[in-house]
Amino acid sequence: MRVAHVLLTAALTTALGSGPALAAPAEAGPARFPAEVNGGAWPSGHVQGMALDRKKGFMYFSFTNLLVKTDLKGNPVGSVTGFTGHLGDLDFNEKDGRVYGSLEYKDAKAFYIAIFDVDRITSLDMNAEGSDVVTAVYLKDVVDDYAADMNGDGVFDGNVANTPDHRYGCSGIDGVAFGPEFGRRGGQQKLTVAYGVYANTTRTDNDHQVLLQYDIRDWRAYERPLTQSQPHTAGPDQAAGKYFVRTGNTTYGVQNLEYDKRSGTWLMAVYKGVKPQFPNYSLFVVDGSARPVEGPIEGQPKPERGLLLPLLDQGLRHDETGIRGWESGGQYGLVSLDDGRFYLAKDGKIADGGVTKQTGVAQLHRWTGQTPTPFERIQ
Ligand SMILES: [Ca+2]
């Protein structure tokens, strides 16, 4: 009897001991995930995204023109340098053990998913073009929308926000995340890529987040080494799905996209928009099990229909538009541990002997869902 009692007590303690996060313990054990992982200080652009390999215990930080690999104590293991474009958000693909990130060359009208063979990242300053670490897959859908001459004057105005060009206001891509096909919680894993969207208050066709879903199982055929001076165009003709989420215009669209397996939701961290008729939240969440519904994409110059995804019916609510969201960090990096905990990146700068260096630190948080701010720091 005594043994049974002890076992029962242990089971209850495990089940109830420290709140809802324990309901789904992290597969590799919570102790492996420290309160902070320091990505270091680098003469680079600011921190843009993070990805975590939980099995092998590495964190990856994108610093715009530099990828850094650290162990979970924050010791640098290696880095990839020499990007002349913009490396944005990252995600780790548990199926092939590689890191995927958005990579933009706006002047060349070339947009890619960069794929990092991260096991080969073993030293600092490995070259993005010459070291066999990076391949790239070209995203034609993005190029077509980015380069669209929307006012039909025969001129594409290029990388500027103050223009009617760029379909849906597309400035390129940023947020990337792996997760199931929309509307199917246990569905086929796809790579979801979110558009960047220019802030522009004078047009009405830029009030949606645009999410492309790709089936990447046949992408090996498209992968090519990076050739930055002559960008290649090998990639799929079209995404498997294109989806629209009405959030109101934001400044550069989804900065960080993340799928949270525990809740079955997609988190979109954005830089706030500036249109006064919208609430301009900084975090929007999509319910991944909600079925996409075909309907009008509001605000387009010619009536247009597409697959619309609803925002999760939680958080702050803007009465005039019905838009829901939160005020939150996560724009510089957002990683779900799928047990209620997330790493959010904190960005910063330090002066180091006359050189300004950019810093990025992954900080552990717990999702509370509270308004206005839904994350609470775990120290
Ligand atoms: Ca034009």
Ligand SMILES: [Ca+2]
């Ligand atoms: Ca991401």
